[in-house]
Amino acid sequence: MSDPLVRLNGVSKVFRGRGGAVTAVDDVDLEVRRGETVGLVGESGSGKSTVARLVMGLQPVSAGTVEFDGRPMTSIKGRQAASFRRRAQMIFQNPFGSLLPHFTAAANVAEPLRLHRVAHAAAGQARARELLELVGLPPRSAELYPHQFSGGQQQRIAIARALALEPELLVCDEPTSALDVSVQAQILSLLERLKDELGLTMLFISHHLGVVEKLADTVAVMSRGRLVEQGPAEALFEQPRHPYTRQLLAAVLPVRGEPVPLPEDPWRPEDDDSVRMTEVGPGHRARIGAAEHPQAVR
Numbered sequence: 001m002s003d004p005l006v007r008l009n010g011v012s013k014v015f016r017g018r019g020g021a022v023t024a025v026d027d028v029d030l031e032v033r034r035g036e037t038v039g040l041v042g043e044s045g046s047g048k049s050t051v052a053r054l055v056m057g058l059q060p061v062s063a064g065t066v067e068f069d070g071r072p073m074t075s076i077k078g079r080q081a082a083s084f085r086r087r088a089q090m091i092f093q094n095p096f097g098s099l100l101p102h103f104t105a106a107a108n109v110a111e112p113l114r115l116h117r118v119a120h121a122a123a124g125q126a127r128a129r130e131l132l133e134l135v136g137l138p139p140r141s142a143e144l145y146p147h148q149f150s151g152g153q154q155q156r157i158a159i160a161r162a163l164a165l166e167p168e169l170l171v172c173d174e175p176t177s178a179l180d181v182s183v184q185a186q187i188l189s190l191l192e193r194l195k196d197e198l199g200l201t202m203l204f205i206s207h208h209l210g211v212v213e214k215l216a217d218t219v220a221v222m223s224r225g226r227l228v229e230q231g232p233a234e235a236l237f238e239q240p241r242h243p244y245t246r247q248l249l250a251a252v253l254p255v256r257g258e259p260v261p262l263p264e265d266p267w268r269p270e271d272d273d274s275v276r277m278t279e280v281g282p283g284h285r286a287r288i289g290a291a292e293h294p295q296a297v298r
């Protein structure tokens with residue numbers, strides 16, 4: 001078994017504001033081993049994005065430690081911080097918001113190379129074109145601007161840009177939630193292919209268990225800041241142990257081909273016994289696995 005690239009030990013994050021303190025992440029232990037994809041799942045507000053920001057070093061922890069490649073993040077400073085930023089990259093829910101609107105697709109992808117002084121302008125543009133091809137975009141897309149692409153194509157550009165610095169870790173925060181279901185499947189297939197081809201390590205965040213099923217080797221389920229269940233994806237899908245996981249799984253059961261939305265009032269720790277559990281057999285999983293069909297640029 002490979003060693004952990006990322007390890008969270010007893011990590012908590014408390015936000016203090018006028019309305020009092022919010023414990024967004026509560027005593028979380030989590031490992032992402034090299035080459036592995038961990039799916040982090042839970043309803044809105046459960047603390048997933050906060051975990052992502054702590055892993056990326058974008059916010060300090062309130063307690064516990066986050067280690068990257070065996071070193072506590074707090075000790076990564078100065079030049080090493082710049083190198084860390086190359087080794088871990090993130091993609092977000094809204095690709096348009098994360099792209100520079102007045103830069104062409106190729107210039108967007110080349111921008112990290114320029115910022116990190118990895119490649120001169122011409123070499124950067126050439127590399128950007130290779131990366132756009134890698135993510136399934138046609139050559140002429142290089143000279144187009146973000147608004148000229150569909151949402152799925154914009155996410156491909158954002159992925160190409162995240163890969164420009166050849167990161168070891170890719171943190172994906174709901175990268176398909178803003179996309180149509182068929183386009184979601186294409187982006188998931190793309191990430192699956194990139195994971196295999198590039199040996200990426202991924203932390204993949206979603207509020208939907210069905211979305212992580214295709215990609216994740218390990219699944220961690222979060223509710224109200226705590227990890228309530230984690231384990232190998234297959235075991236978790238076949239035999240979910242925690243009532244909240246069962247509830248999330250029930251929500252991906254297909255009914256007339258459509259996923260059932262999450263209940264308004266999801267599982268609460270205090271009324272554990274009152275939860276009606278839905279038995280989920282192996283044949284009942286929602287599949288998002290349509291083949292990858294890159295769209296043509298409009």
Ligand SMILES: Nc1ncnc2c1ncn2[C@@H]1O[C@H](COP(=O)(O)OP(=O)(O)OP(=O)(O)O)[C@@H](O)[C@H]1O
Nearest residue numbers: 015022024042043044045046047048049050051207
């Ligand atoms: N900067 C902040 N200041 C105050 N509270 C915050 C801050 N960031 C997050 N929170 C709170 O922490 C909790 C967890 O938020 P977080 O965004 O991590 O959840 P999430 O599972 O990613 O949800 P979503 O999918 O809606 O983004 C929420 O109650 C949120 O309001």
